[in-house]
Amino acid sequence: MALLNLKPIHKDRTLRANVAEQLKEAIINGDLPPGTKLVESQLSSLLGVSRGPLREAIRQLVDQGLIESVPYTGTHVANITVKGIQELYSFRTELEQFAFKLIWDRRDAGFRNALTSQLDKLTKAIKDNDREAAIFEELELHSLCYNYSGHELLQDTWQRLRGKLHLYFTLHQKAHNRAGPLVNAHDTYVELALGNDLNAMLDHINDHMQQGYRKVEKLVADIESH
Amino acid sequence: MALLNLKPIHKDRTLRANVAEQLKEAIINGDLPPGTKLVESQLSSLLGVSRGPLREAIRQLVDQGLIESVPYTGTHVANITVKGIQELYSFRTELEQFAFKLIWDRRDAGFRNALTSQLDKLTKAIKDNDREAAIFEELELHSLCYNYSGHELLQDTWQRLRGKLHLYFTLHQKAHNRAGPLVNAHDTYVELALGNDLNAMLDHINDHMQQGYRKVEKLVADIESH
DNA sequence: TATTGTAGGATTGTTGACAATCATACAGTT
DNA sequence: AACTGTATGATTGTCAACAATCCTACAATA
Numbered sequence: 001m002a003l004l005n006l007k008p009i010h011k012d013r014t015l016r017a018n019v020a021e022q023l024k025e026a027i028i029n030g031d032l033p034p035g036t037k038l039v040e041s042q043l044s045s046l047l048g049v050s051r052g053p054l055r056e057a058i059r060q061l062v063d064q065g066l067i068e069s070v071p072y073t074g075t076h077v078a079n080i081t082v083k084g085i086q087e088l089y090s091f092r093t094e095l096e097q098f099a100f101k102l103i104w105d106r107r108d109a110g111f112r113n114a115l116t117s118q119l120d121k122l123t124k125a126i127k128d129n130d131r132e133a134a135i136f137e138e139l140e141l142h143s144l145c146y147n148y149s150g151h152e153l154l155q156d157t158w159q160r161l162r163g164k165l166h167l168y169f170t171l172h173q174k175a176h177n178r179a180g181p182l183v184n185a186h187d188t189y190v191e192l193a194l195g196n197d198l199n200a201m202l203d204h205i206n207d208h209m210q211q212g213y214r215k216v217e218k219l220v221a222d223i224e225s226h
Numbered sequence: 227m228a229l230l231n232l233k234p235i236h237k238d239r240t241l242r243a244n245v246a247e248q249l250k251e252a253i254i255n256g257d258l259p260p261g262t263k264l265v266e267s268q269l270s271s272l273l274g275v276s277r278g279p280l281r282e283a284i285r286q287l288v289d290q291g292l293i294e295s296v297p298y299t300g301t302h303v304a305n306i307t308v309k310g311i312q313e314l315y316s317f318r319t320e321l322e323q324f325a326f327k328l329i330w331d332r333r334d335a336g337f338r339n340a341l342t343s344q345l346d347k348l349t350k351a352i353k354d355n356d357r358e359a360a361i362f363e364e365l366e367l368h369s370l371c372y373n374y375s376g377h378e379l380l381q382d383t384w385q386r387l388r389g390k391l392h393l394y395f396t397l398h399q400k401a402h403n404r405a406g407p408l409v410n411a412h413d414t415y416v417e418l419a420l421g422n423d424l425n426a427m428l429d430h431i432n433d434h435m436q437q438g439y440r441k442v443e444k445l446v447a448d449i450e451s452h
Numbered sequence: 453t454a455t456t457g458t459a460g461g462a463t464t465g466t467t468g469a470c471a472a473t474c475a476t477a478c479a480g481t482t
Numbered sequence: 483a484a485c486t487g488t489a490t491g492a493t494t495g496t497c498a499a500c501a502a503t504c505c506t507a508c509a510a511t512a
Contacts, residue, residue: 015495039462050496052497069464071240071465072502073503091379091383095320151313151317266493276467279465299473300493301493
């Protein structure tokens with residue numbers, strides 16, 4: 001048995017999974033803006049899929065907070081609220097601090113390499129002015145930290161939040177038509193993440209999140225007042 | 227308009243919701259032990275419901291980690307692992323500390339009354355040797371704290387965990403056939419929660435969780451080795 | 453005019469039949 | 483004997499038709 005490097009099979013080629021993925025993409029990309037009514041019959045014919053798997057996909061996104069649904073009445077893309085953003089950022093702060101407390105003594109060469117290489121990707125995307133990619137790479141950078149924690153429950157929770165966060169980033173970028181992540185915003189983040197002062201890192205996470213929050217805060221106020 | 231005290235209508239009398247509730251109950255009560263195969267056709271005829279809503283209910287519980295499912299092959303009640311319990315308790319510690327940081331300056335008479343009254347219910351259930359009730363009331367005590375935080379994202383996350391926690395409690399109680407929560411385990415908890423030393427409370431949450439973890443730890447080792 | 457009652461249409465919820473996929477057992481091959 | 487291929491049965495995935503519910507608009511009533 002001398003075979004290796006086989007990527008784990010993605011054993012989920014159910015329609016449900018495909019539909020969920022595609023819907024999520026559409027919401028996150030801003031193609032389906034918050035508040036958009038989602039009518040099952042329309043969507044199903046649009047996707048070339050019957051309503052069964054579509055409903056299951058929708059329910060999956062409801063659990064992720066990207067879609068809201070009231071029995072017998074309707075389904076729509078989740079709206080954005082100031083409270084929602086505040087909660088997301090405050091919660092993220094706690095999660096990421098927890099992640100780093102877990103990671104701290106497990107950081108090895110693999111982690112260091114992955115992190116710096118990911119920072120490079122992010123920096124490159126920003127310099128290329130590829131905003132979509134920049135958003136993605138920023139989220140990947142944080143995902144990396146969660147993954148190295150080895151804490152599945154934590155990872156799942158992060159994944160659940162990631163979609164909404166991505167949406168906020170996209171909306172902010174579209175509204176202000178300016179670059180997403182700042183060029184140097186993550187330099188000190190990575191620097192501290194590779195350093196030897198845990199408390200400094202935890203403090204920085206606080207700052208990092210508050211910075212991020214302020215960036216999208218105004219956006220929401222605009223949207224909320226229609 | 228002089229009418230009040232109307233309980234908010236529970237507008238979810240869909241079959242999906244009923245089935246999900248009933249399935250969750252059965253799992254949590256231990257009627258469907260971990261590893262039990264769940265066959266859709268059997269369950270649907272057993273519940274007198276077609277497979278559509280049943281599948282949606284199952285998917286809901288999959289998202290809560292109570293059920294595991296592999297496409298085209300099968301579905302079964304989630305198994306218990308040492309890692310799973312460790313993660314649940316370490317994660318809970320962070321969540322509950324976060325909750326109390328949020329609550330701390332919002333604690334009012336209503337909160338104090340609710341908390342002490344809930345402690346009374348718990349104590350009574352223990353004294354009456356009603357173990358099922360004791361488990362429920364203990365979870366309610368913690369839920370109260372999460373609810374008073376006003377943080378919906380935190381509440382949702384807690385609710386997702388609560389099911390699995392409930393299951394652990396039930397299994398532990400059935401395996402060792404001893405009382406669930408100890409009589410005085412929550413006295414200092416409530417005492418500190420009503421006091422004026424936040425750090426003491428946060429430290430106590432750590433202890434409280436580790437105590438709880440050790441209690442169910444052995445159970446898992448037994449189960450894991452079949 | 454403000455409130456209540458009542459069709460009508462649209463949308464979600466539910467169902468039972470059909471198709472795709474998988475695990476098992478067993479026969480065939482080397 | 484170990485491995486490979488193949489049929490079989492069971493189970494999940496998918497579909498299209500039917501039923502239940504809700505929102506809207508409009509008429510009726512006071």
